[in-house]
Amino acid sequence: MTSTRRAVVLLGAVVVALLTAWYAGSRAPSLPPPPPGSVRLGPEAGEVVADYLARIPAELPPSGVVAPALVQFAAEQDTDGALAATAGTVAVLAVFRVPIPRVQTALRFEGVEDAVAPPTALGSARDRARSSAVDDADRLTGRARVVAGVEAAEFADPACACVLAVVVRGDRTALQALLTRPEVRAVHAAPPDAAPAELALSPLLPAQTERADPLPDDGPVPAS
DSSP states (O other): OOHHHHHHHHHHHHHHHHHHHHHHHHHSOSSOOOOTTOEEESOOTTOBHHHHHHHGGGGSOOTTOEEEEEEEEEEEEOHHHHHHHTTTSEEEEEEEOOOBTTBOOOOEEEEOOSSSOHHHHHHHHHHHHHHHHHHHHHHOOHHHHHHHHHHHHHHTSTTOOOEEEEEEEEEHHHHHHHTTSTTEEEEEEOOTTOOGGGEEEOOOOTTOSSBOOOOOOOSOOOOO
């Protein structure tokens, strides 16, 4: 092979390598997806409740900007009460919990459909929470099994006061309006561009009045 031919072959190989690198780079994502649960909404474990409530107003979005926010209730609401308390915003996800004095019960997170009427969507989410409790009652043992059975029975009642919190979307004005309603204890907004998969939800429980610590689990479980 002549020196000229070798040069042509070498140049061709370089061009192919550069094109391959460009093609691979053009198909690679510019940034990795955000890790799930990277945006916490709710107090940190053990945080002083008064400190938490004092810091979160600064996290509301700018005027005119829509953002997701965790609306936390002073006491668990039935579905009608939860919808009334969050009127003016769009519900995205509901956090269900059956309150039993001095008994730890599960937080159940269920999406809220946007293609049906809000009462129907929230009722369907409660039904899914019931199915989750039924599954737990089938697979757990001992006290946990009994508690899950009680939860399932409570969720079956359409009047169950078991909506602890709701993730909504709204602008600053709408979110501030929620804080004027007596049922609403706190509104904790995420960054406007936060996706649902990024949210790590840890709502305040009504009985957490001083610190966000675990509640006692030494009370009797009522019959289901």
